[in-house]
Amino acid sequence: MAIDPTAAANNSAAATGRTRMADSYETFMSLLTAQIKNQDPLSPMDSTQFTQQLVQMTGVEQQLLTNDLLEKLVTNTGSGIQTSVSLLGRDVRAVNSDAKLTAGKAEWSYKLDREATEVTIEVLNEFGKTVQIIKPTDNKAGDHTFTWNGKDRTDQQLPNGGTYTLKVTAKDSAGAAVPVTNFVQGIVTGVEQVNGQTLITVNGVKVGWEKVTSIAEAPKPPTTTPESEPAA
Known part of the structure; x- marks a missing residue:
């Protein structure tokens, strides 16, 4: 079975993106937890900034999941069409x-x-x-x-x-x-x-x-x- 180099590259890029996203998310949560634990009770942190960062991280994660779903749909549709076209005249x-x-x-x-x-x-x-x-x-x-x-x-x-x-x-x-x-x-x-x-x-x-x-x-x-x- 032939392997599409473009598809393979896309899959590799997507996998790398998910790995980096997971690492960044864990790092972000660790830093946030440390900041909250060590903040000055008399001058608490402004929650606006890290809330925005958290929303952005969640948005990127959802986008990766959406890309995974679209990739599966395209793969399934493409394989069906390719297989069916080969049946023409048979x-x-x-x-x-x-x-x-x-x-x-x-x-x-x-x-x-x-x-x-x-x-x-x-x-x-x-x-x-x-x-x-x-x-x-x-x-x-x-x-x-x-x-x-x-x-x-x-x-x-x-x-x-x-x-x-x-x-x-x-x-x-x-x-x-x-x-x-x-x-x-x-x-x-x-x-x-x-x-x-x-x-x-x-x-x-x-x-x-x-x-x-x-x-x-x-x-x-x-x-x-x-x-x-x-x-x-």
Whole structure:
């Protein structure tokens, strides 16, 4: 892992500043205590000066703490953006239940933690209403892919562009719930920061970059062989 020399220098300077601040604060308090103990009771010290010094010392300490916090925020944000940008054009799989209906279909994958005897797949629209229910027959443990044809329960084709949510409910032979994880998979086409969170766009849906579970090279388009010209 490469080390940023500028960041390293800044960290070193900040650490030195904190050390000097701590030493100065201890020295200041020791001198102040000594002055108070040895002051003339008939001519007490003017408290205005050392009160101002104490306020200044406290202000510097608060500034150092603020700088530490800002440094952490910048580091976290920068690492998220840098990592996410490297995902552009890659084929990723991320934990997510949403998918866009595009060209008359939407696709998800889901993982059953163990074999189930009954699985119910529901497709919900943006208002949380169930528009389709499917009962798959392949309910073994592991990964499964579900492709929806965009038709609702009345066999009407829904318009493209809508975002739909996959809900999978699974039970075993004893009627106990089987844990299910939903995924979306596709090419990363965008990266952005929203309210301090780094989001990537996969199949038209925004997903937190930390939800990515696998990364692969984008599949290459098939090569076409030019047709040979007929003999004269």
